[in-house]
Amino acid sequence: MKNKALIFDIRRFSTHDGIGIRTTVFFKGCPLHCVWCQNPEGIAPQTKLVYFANSCILCGCCTQIKDGAVHIENDKLILDSSRVKNTGDYEYICPSGALRMDSKWYEPDELTEILKRDMPFFKHGGGVTFSGGEPFYQAKFTISILKRLKKIKINTAVESSLFTDSKTIKAALPFIDTLFADFKIYNDTQHKNFTGVSNKIIRENIKMVLQSLYRDNVVIRTPLIPMHTANADNLRKIAKEISEWYPGVRYELLNYNPLAKAKYDHMDYDYCFADNPPLYTKQQMEDFYKIIEDAGIVNVIK
């Protein structure tokens, strides 16, 4: 098989995913299934035809395709994804963009060309970030692109759950300028409950990267999800453990992102909150920082 990757978004001018102005690549497919996932469209590792009703002009063009996946009933378009033979046909024929594929396959050359486009910006600080989904879910491709980017001196960052085998991470580390690794929940039972997987491999990998040559390139992150991750006990335990592994560890708490909920209308699964909690206030954030500082973190990223 050719070296290709399934990608669900490429976002230029990303400003919250590492230093400077960046292009962020969102890889599709993730071994975790966090109940608060802010990019739920990135979890399933296949392309999917998605229907955006508010773009639809009900022109009926798509009903010309004879696989019977679409029909219009009472001024409503009904899509049965399971019957779609060729998603690309629908995307092409739909004039309004209401039927769109949620992701696209890229070959290394094509992706590299896109990532090089903002070189003039990267020159003043900035680069490329791999996010997802899980970039290491398509590890072979990810590593090959990381190598290419380093060859042309583009700064690289990866946002990962580290739920992958340690060989992959070791192979990638030399080509990553900043590795953002999530440590979401300390307690393994809860970790399983809320993310669908055990944190055993994740912890081992975090320990490994924090004790590697590249440890200063690593930022450990905990997303603050109310009632799930954002409690003193969890944060204290994570902070204590990672600072034991490496006292100079850089640790970042990501404020809750209430916007994540927006995407669940197009999803088959539910978001963890029916009532969306608000962002944590400055004061609440300060309280969280205090907890992790007391637990031994010296380098808090604020």
Next chain:
Amino acid sequence: MDLKLLKMSDRIETLRNKMLSQKRYMSIEQALITTDIYKKNDNKPVIIKRALALKAALENIEIAVEPEELIVGNRTKGVRFGVVSPESGGSWVDKELETLPTRPQDRFNVRDEDIKIYRETIKPYWHGKSLEDVLAEKFGSEFSAISKVAKINQTDHSQGHICPDCTLWLEKGPDGIKKEAQKMLDKKGMNRKQQDFYQAVVLTMIGAQNFIRRYSVLLKQTAKINGDFNPALEKAANVCSNVAERQPQSFYEAVQSLWFLFVILQMESNASSFSPGRMDRYMYPFYKKDIENNVITNNEALEIIECLWLKFNQIVYMRNEQSAKYFAGFPIGFNIAVGGVDENGKATENELSYLFLRAQEDLGLPQPNLSVRLSKGISENLLEYAVRVVAKGSGMPQFFNDEAVIGTMINDLGIEKQDALDYAIVGCVELTTQGNNLGWSDAAMFNLNKALELAMNHGRCLLTGRQIGPDLGGLDTYTSYEALEHAFAGQIDYFTEKMIKACEKVEQGHIDLLPSPFLSAVIDNCLQKGIDVTAGGAKYNLSGIQMIQAANVADSLAAVWQLIYTEKRINGSDMLKALQNNFVGFEIIKAMAENKVPKYGNDVEWVDNIAVKWAHYFKDKLTHYKNYRGGLYHTGMYTVSAHVPMGENVGASPDGRLAYQPLADGGMSPVYGRDENGPTAVLQSVGRLDNVLTSNGGLLNMKFLPEFFATQEGIKKFAMFLRTFVDLRIPHVQFNVLHREDLLEAKRNPEKYRSLTVRVAGYTAYFTELDGKLQDEIIARTEYGAV
């Protein structure tokens, strides 16, 4: 200088509140004086009449000062009055007297007695004599025949958009200039015209001195009112009496003297935009001397600057209703440029650069139109401070790019290197040299989209069905994309020819009717040559034509190329029918045009290159002509607010835009909301437009959510963004920081804001795709800018 130690004074707060609480009125006071002088001197040369009229106004117009003012002077007693100049345009005033208070844009109150006086005394004298009437009578039908494509400007007011020689004014003062003109007058061998010119200059300078003296007297009187003695006013009075007689010697005097220059220029011309230019350069010696000698503190300097900043907001320009649509918000264009490079091409800045930015930060008013000139060498300090001021949300400063501007001035306009290095900005974004240029930067606006419409529809207007251009074919007859291009070029040629002829007539009108001796005295080389600035006395004589709008042209032609001639998904006749029916019954074609074709501004080369190609075609066409003063025509890509009325002239277009809808804003900007690949892609696309296309000025508008500026990190990233802007040689950019109201608007009209992205770590979403509640969440955040 520590910016943290600076503080806006209570005086400034008081003055600002007073100014903003005053109502705007139309004023006919100067019009009456001018009419009276013209009547009494009917047989004198026009230039003498103009000089006498200005002198009489300077000596007689009612003046006022506020007890808190440190810097005084205005052209009317009230602030922000709309001044009527019947010698340039009076007929439109007559038609609009009743609607001025209620018109949609830029309203002015009108007193009943003024209407009466205007109609009985002023209007009858000027009927058929004003620039407006003369042009309308002789060439009205020619102008209106092309008006849907080429809008001819400068037909009812005197010349503005000029940077006077402020250095000369500060070195010599009115008295010095008067003496110089007198010396020339006494020389032998001057022809009659030159004698009249110098005589006129002398008259206006005498008027200027008297005007300034009147303020000194009034200030002295006011200083002693009610038994209280106001030492600040006494000081201001002395400042005025000093600068009336000699050149300024302190920073305070220099600022006051400079302001009088601009008031008087406005009294003579009543035109849009006289610009101080690089004030941080030529005012610096005064500032430095005073600081070194402990004459003033930085806070005192700031207060004087802020007094001047308020003054810039006290003169507004009253345009006719139509023109107010094109240039909404009575922009008066006191443009100040800070930073930039010095005479050796090295980045330069000083304390005044920061103080000027600080004044903008404190006041957040529409004037001055504050610009920062960026170059590769600009300090991180100045750059970041400028970004911080942008973050306050007034849309200022705007940014110009030395790497884009200077080279094209030298190479394409033949401007001497020293002048190009010292360029400044007039009006909104028009580029000029300082003190030696009649740039005529707003000669006309050429609607490329209307020309394209005529090329698609047999020369017939889609809106009225009238034949306004030659029939060179239509989308139903062209068998190739090239055939359409050929016809498009033909329509451009046809209207360009006619537009140039019209521009020449306007220039002749200015020479005949509106010579401007006071202005000429502060424009090199008028005084040396004895030639008025309207007649070609300036060192540089350019004419600028704006092309409207390359973004829509690119999007339309891209749709035609791809859908009709490449993919063949639509045939030409159907597209033409769709356009003729404003897409009613052709919704599929509209949807395809909107969604299936890449758009300008997304870093898609082939689409961007369509914009480049046609902008070049038009620009190159203009190089065949010279203007009436012997200078070059060149082009700009900016519209102020003209994309709205210009769009009202254009029928449905193949990019899916409906008839009458606005065109892209800005000039170089993509169409609203179509820049889905984000700001870096926009810069890359806009960077494809060669600088020669925008030697008269380009305008790029970008919108950002306030969250972006909330942290030091964000400010730094923004500075990086601007450094790349410099590298990409884009001439201009200005940033609108979106406010709450904008986001509410985005909620209502998502199609216009499709590109608005919410930026959160590892998260990807567009604002308009969020559901209503979540949009509210973002809107709530913008109120305190904390994300």
